[in-house]
Amino acid sequence: MTDLQTAPRRARSASWRRLSSLRVRLIAVFAAVALVTAVSASGIAYWLNRDAVLKRAQDTALNDFRGSLTRNVSQLPLQPTCQDLTALATQVASSGLAYDVVVVDDSVPGCTASSDPIAFTVRQVPAALLTAVNKPRETGPGNPYEYHLYWQRVNLAGPYVVGGTKVVPGGPTAYVFKSLQNERADLNTLGWSLAIATLLALVGSALLAQAASATVLRPVRRLGDAARRLGEGELDTRLDVEGNDELADLARTFNRTAESLSEQVAELSAREAQSRRFVADMSHELRTPLTAMTAVTDILEDEADLLDPMIEPAVRLVVSETRRLSDLVENLMEVTRFDAGTAKLVADEVDMADLIMSCIDGRAWYDAVELDAPRGILAVVDPRRLDVVLANLIGNALKHGGSPVRVKVRQDDEAHTVVVSVSDGGPGIPEDVLPHVFDRFYKADKGRARSEGSGLGLSIAEANARIHGGAITAANNPDGVGAVFTLTLPLTQPPAPGPEEAR
Amino acid sequence: MLPVAGWDTMTPVSFLLLIEDDDAIRTGLELALTRQGHRVAAAASGEEGLRLFKEQRPDLIVLDVMLPGIDGFEVCRRIRRTDQLPIILLTARSDDIDVVVGLESGADDYVVKPVQPRVLDARIRAVLRRGERESSDSAAYGGLVIDRSAMTVTKDGQDLQLTPTELRLLLELSRRPGQALSRQQLLRLVWEHDYLGDSRLVDACVQRLRAKVEDVPSAPTLIRTVRGVGYRLDPPV
Numbered sequence: 001m002t003d004l005q006t007a008p009r010r011a012r013s014a015s016w017r018r019l020s021s022l023r024v025r026l027i028a029v030f031a032a033v034a035l036v037t038a039v040s041a042s043g044i045a046y047w048l049n050r051d052a053v054l055k056r057a058q059d060t061a062l063n064d065f066r067g068s069l070t071r072n073v074s075q076l077p078l079q080p081t082c083q084d085l086t087a088l089a090t091q092v093a094s095s096g097l098a099y100d101v102v103v104v105d106d107s108v109p110g111c112t113a114s115s116d117p118i119a120f121t122v123r124q125v126p127a128a129l130l131t132a133v134n135k136p137r138e139t140g141p142g143n144p145y146e147y148h149l150y151w152q153r154v155n156l157a158g159p160y161v162v163g164g165t166k167v168v169p170g171g172p173t174a175y176v177f178k179s180l181q182n183e184r185a186d187l188n189t190l191g192w193s194l195a196i197a198t199l200l201a202l203v204g205s206a207l208l209a210q211a212a213s214a215t216v217l218r219p220v221r222r223l224g225d226a227a228r229r230l231g232e233g234e235l236d237t238r239l240d241v242e243g244n245d246e247l248a249d250l251a252r253t254f255n256r257t258a259e260s261l262s263e264q265v266a267e268l269s270a271r272e273a274q275s276r277r278f279v280a281d282m283s284h285e286l287r288t289p290l291t292a293m294t295a296v297t298d299i300l301e302d303e304a305d306l307l308d309p310m311i312e313p314a315v316r317l318v319v320s321e322t323r324r325l326s327d328l329v330e331n332l333m334e335v336t337r338f339d340a341g342t343a344k345l346v347a348d349e350v351d352m353a354d355l356i357m358s359c360i361d362g363r364a365w366y367d368a369v370e371l372d373a374p375r376g377i378l379a380v381v382d383p384r385r386l387d388v389v390l391a392n393l394i395g396n397a398l399k400h401g402g403s404p405v406r407v408k409v410r411q412d413d414e415a416h417t418v419v420v421s422v423s424d425g426g427p428g429i430p431e432d433v434l435p436h437v438f439d440r441f442y443k444a445d446k447g448r449a450r451s452e453g454s455g456l457g458l459s460i461a462e463a464n465a466r467i468h469g470g471a472i473t474a475a476n477n478p479d480g481v482g483a484v485f486t487l488t489l490p491l492t493q494p495p496a497p498g499p500e501e502a503r
Numbered sequence: 504m505l506p507v508a509g510w511d512t513m514t515p516v517s518f519l520l521l522i523e524d525d526d527a528i529r530t531g532l533e534l535a536l537t538r539q540g541h542r543v544a545a546a547a548s549g550e551e552g553l554r555l556f557k558e559q560r561p562d563l564i565v566l567d568v569m570l571p572g573i574d575g576f577e578v579c580r581r582i583r584r585t586d587q588l589p590i591i592l593l594t595a596r597s598d599d600i601d602v603v604v605g606l607e608s609g610a611d612d613y614v615v616k617p618v619q620p621r622v623l624d625a626r627i628r629a630v631l632r633r634g635e636r637e638s639s640d641s642a643a644y645g646g647l648v649i650d651r652s653a654m655t656v657t658k659d660g661q662d663l664q665l666t667p668t669e670l671r672l673l674l675e676l677s678r679r680p681g682q683a684l685s686r687q688q689l690l691r692l693v694w695e696h697d698y699l700g701d702s703r704l705v706d707a708c709v710q711r712l713r714a715k716v717e718d719v720p721s722a723p724t725l726i727r728t729v730r731g732v733g734y735r736l737d738p739p740v
Contacts, residue, residue: 284595288528291525291527291617292528293617295535295617296535298535298538298620326617337596342599346702348687348702383700384701
């Protein structure tokens with residue numbers, strides 16, 4: 001009961017694990033693709049934008065600075081004072097593009113001529129720029145000017161571009177400070193927008209992956225469920241084929257496989273049923289002539305002594321073989337009843353000791369068997385079936401094992417069973433024969449063409465124990481002497497509907 | 504005809520009717536039963552069996568279950584409508600529905616094919632012995648009066664038609680009023696079966712007996728079931 005309940009649950013959780021990991025993998029792949037695409041796209045866009053924006057801003061400022069400087073430098077006197085220089089700086093800076101200008105002249109040392117002397121002085125100009133600006137270049141056909149305009153981006157309480165150039169050879173040097181704060185703000189906004197877009201792309205890709213995995217995994221799970229049901233024996237399990245994709249193809253293949261499987265199973269079981277019916281019919285047909293023959297064997301046996309000594313052995317042979325044949329057919333019919341599941345119990349409460357004693361007495365085995373059975377162990381069994389079991393076990397021990405044959409009966413209160421063990425003093429059962437002792441017609445000794453028994457005895461005994469809800473096990477005695485057959489039976493049978501009135 | 508030998512000449516010859524459709528089985532059983540000391544009439548079908556039964560009034564009927572035309576159960580039921588003579592069924596197997604139906608139709612006992620003539624003979628003799636009287640007293644259970652000397656049972660002054668088996672079962676129970684008897688005990692006492700007796704024989708016979716002696720057979724007051732033990736006859740209150 002517990003097995004039946006836990007098995008599907010276990011299968012379900014296992015398949016859930018499998019599917020969820022597949023789902024996780026799909027989502028991870030989708031997210032990675034989205035991340036790489038979005039990050040590289042927005043990265044490229046950002047860097048291109050940043051470059052363009054900054055270049056445009058600084059080019060505008062520097063060109064304006066150059067123009068303004070050229071326009072205003074002519075007003076400067078030959079020997080400028082610090083005041084003149086400051087006036088130049090203020091003049092140049094007032095062009096309207098909101099930059100500040102610092103003018104330096106080596107001939108007026110200590111003078112800081114700045115349009116905004118509190119914020120900008122020459123100290124804030126990077127050393128590399130100072131050097132580059134003051135370094136004259138070779139003039140030639142490709143280079144008309146001796147001094148160039150140089151620029152550098154620096155961080156002075158915010159992003160700035162600092163440009164510088166000599167106004168005239170030997171004259172003052174002017175530096176421009178242009179704030180790029182607005183451009184940086186624009187770029188930051190762009191960066192945020194791109195980051196948010198990347199995030200949205202990630203979320204979108206995860207949702208997409210979820211949807212994709214659902215469309216792929218739902219049919220896969222259905223297929224898995226169907227395969228499990230098929231495995232559990234529901235051979236009529238089929239899948240609905242939707243669409244024309246690979247999964248539909250798989251479903252079609254599954255359906256074809258299930259179809260051919262169920263056909264083969266049906267054919268096999270039909271063939272098995274046919275052969276069982278044949279054995280049942282055959283033994284049934286054999287019984288009618290056997291009944292007639294059995295009816296007259298007693299007469300033949302009684303008269304055998306009076307017959308011609310030539311005929312007497314023949315008559316005895318007919319009598320004994322008729323009985324053997326009759327036993328064999330009876331056993332065959334019993335076997336077919338077990339196979340067909342039509343064997344029934346006619347159960348009654350009996351004292352196990354009485355039953356075993358009667359079994360031994362009835363077959364005149366009393367001298368050969370040591371019985372250890374306390375009276376008072378009551379079990380609900382089919383006495384005739386149990387008699388068959390006991391007769392087979394004890395008879396087998398006497399025939400193949402040899403004395404002393406011991407029969408021991410014990411009640412197991414814990415398991416609510418009665419345990420009957422039959423041990424013998426023979427050579428035991430070879431290990432390779434042990435698993436086959438309950439097989440039909442199994443001959444331990446292949447050389448022996450005919451056994452005394454029908455070859456069905458132990459198999460029938462075992463089947464009889466089974467329909468009682470019990471079992472028989474065969475083993476060798478641990479001390480090395482003889483074999484032990486152990487019969488275990490429940491003390492009570494499940495209630496069966498009987499011809500009993502209600503009370 | 505085989506020479507008749509080896510049987511007790513003191514036993515009165517009983518007259519059996521054998522109803523069996525298979526020629527070989529019928530011939531074989533006829534030979535064997537005749538040799539066991541019985542007089543045997545044989546019929547090959549249920550119809551012929553019923554005709555012979557009416558003409559020759561046998562002491563006991565050995566009846567095959569599987570008969571062409573009217574089957575063994577129907578033959579049994581028709582005979583039971585008027586007569587209470589012992590009927591032994593010949594059946595294919597001991598554990599199938601045939602036995603139950605046969606016993607419900609009123610058969611006293613059954614044997615399984617292929618049957619050893621000695622076993623069948625023992626059963627026949629046991630059934631016939633059930634009708635023999637033994638003691639000479641009588642007992643009353645309410646309206647039910649069991650007269651052991653006359654081997655009759657009356658209910659409210661009316662004679663009850665009991666088969667020898669039913670009568671014997673009632674006698675055995677009435678011999679130990681208030682004491683529960685197990686099915687196995689009853690099988691030994693009434694059917695003379697050994698330890699392998701079929702307890703369904705007892706159950707079926709109790710059912711038939713209740714139908715005849717109880718006021719309300721489905722709510723028995725005389726023959727009570729003792730759960731896990733068997734049956735007992737309650738002494739009159």
